[in-house]
Amino acid sequence: MACETYLQPSSLTELAEDLGKMTEKSLVLAGGTDLMVKLRSRPVDADCILSICKVPDMKGIEERDGYVRIGAMETHGELAKNPLIEEYFQALSMACDHVGSKQIRNKGTIGGSLGNASVAGDMLPVLYLFHGEIELYNQNGTSRRVKAEEFSLGVGKTVLETQEVILAIWIPIHKERKSCFVKLGGRREVTIAEISLAMSWESQRGAFHQVDGILGAVDVKPIYLEEADEILGDKEVGEAEKDQLSASLSERIRIIRENRKRQPKLRIRDCEKVYKERAVKGVVYDVLNIMEEMERGYE
Numbered sequence: 092m093a094c095e096t097y098l099q100p101s102s103l104t105e106l107a108e109d110l111g112k113m114t115e116k117s118l119v120l121a122g123g124t125d126l127m128v129k130l131r132s133r134p135v136d137a138d139c140i141l142s143i144c145k146v147p148d149m150k151g152i153e154e155r156d157g158y159v160r161i162g163a164m165e166t167h168g169e170l171a172k173n174p175l176i177e178e179y180f181q182a183l184s185m186a187c188d189h190v191g192s193k194q195i196r197n198k199g200t201i202g203g204s205l206g207n208a209s210v211a212g213d214m215l216p217v218l219y220l221f222h223g224e225i226e227l228y229n230q231n232g233t234s235r236r237v238k239a240e241e242f243s244l245g246v247g248k249t250v251l252e253t254q255e256v257i258l259a260i261w262i263p264i265h266k267e268r269k270s271c272f273v274k275l276g277g278r279r280e281v282t283i284a285e286i287s288l289a290m291s292w293e294s295q296r297g298a299f300h301q302v303d304g305i306l307g308a309v310d311v312k313p314i315y316l317e318e319a320d321e322i323l324g325d326k327e328v329g330e331a332e333k334d335q336l337s338a339s340l341s342e343r344i345r346i347i348r349e350n351r352k353r354q355p356k357l358r359i360r361d362c363e364k365v366y367k368e369r370a371v372k373g374v375v376y377d378v379l380n381i382m383e384e385m386e387r388g389y390e
């Protein structure tokens with residue numbers, strides 16, 4: 092790859108100035124775990140690389156105004172072991188703890204995961220679950236906040252403008268809620284999600300109350316599971332409820348597959364067709380086992 096300019100701002104003011112030089116052919120570099128792989132695999136005609144690793148405002152995990160603010164340059168490794176994240180957003184902690192390998196977790200950032208906009212990315216489903224907001228910073232030195240569910244526009248596409256970067260992620264704190272995350276991949280370690288499931292709930296009288304669920308990696312965007320509360324909420328959960336939720340998710344995946352078959356560009360591999368519809372049952376059982384274990388742990 093030939094590239095004429097490398098920019099590395101070290102303050103927000105410098106960042107705004109450098110963003111003003113970005114064109115459609117410019118690239119933003121964070122931890123490089125995705126970008127470097129892409130640059131090595133195909134020729135890219137870039138006029139400028141903007142490295143954002145030296146901007147102090149891109150770092151930090153702190154409680155502010157009822158939210159936890161996470162700098163876009165925080166790595167999965169840092170997030171997985173952060174006490175605030177462990178206390179309020181267990182699903183995020185679990186998701187970060189299972190991203191790629193230790194090397195990927197040490198370099199890969201939450202901002203990079205969102206910027207990459209992969210269908211299989213683990214961060215966006217979790218941010219949907221927590222109703223997170225993504226703060227975007229631009230060449231004028233101002234920022235705007237976008238809801239997690241409005242950020243992605245499809246595979247590899249986001250609302251990010253050319254002269255804009257992700258500055259931080261804001262997640263509202265709901266102290267009374269617990270959460271968890273499970274993903275199924277092609278292998279045990281260093282695996283990309285084939286299916287991910289994130290759940291959050293309140294404990295009430297020994298039952299799961301106001302259950303929220305998000306299904307990831309099966310469609311171009313994560314999916315809200317309205318049925319999660321209907322099936323699991325405020326009752327004793329046994330095999331019947333687990334099977335009912337599995338059947339519902341399996342049906343959702345079947346419909347997505349049927350729709351995809353009608354779009355030749357999106358045609359999926361034969362082996363995947365039925366696999367996810369069946370495998371989701373295991374993911375539901377795993378998630379519910381963790382939810383039950385977490386409840387026992389809090390008794």
Ligand SMILES: Cc1cc2nc3c(=O)[nH]c(=O)nc-3n(C[C@H](O)[C@H](O)[C@H](O)COP(=O)(O)OP(=O)(O)OC[C@H]3O[C@@H](n4cnc5c(N)ncnc54)[C@H](O)[C@@H]3O)c2cc1C
Binds near residue numbers: 119192207258281283
């Ligand atoms: C072996 C391997 C395993 C992986 N496993 C997982 C996994 O289990 N789960 C998972 O979710 N991902 C996984 N990934 C994908 C990747 O590591 C993550 O998405 C990571 O978080 C990317 O962060 P980064 O800082 O390295 O981004 P970079 O590679 O630097 O950038 C990725 C993209 O985001 C853009 N970008 C980066 N930061 C910003 C920002 N602040 N504002 C705007 N745009 C930005 C870049 O321009 C680029 O397009 C894996 C990757 C590899 C190579």
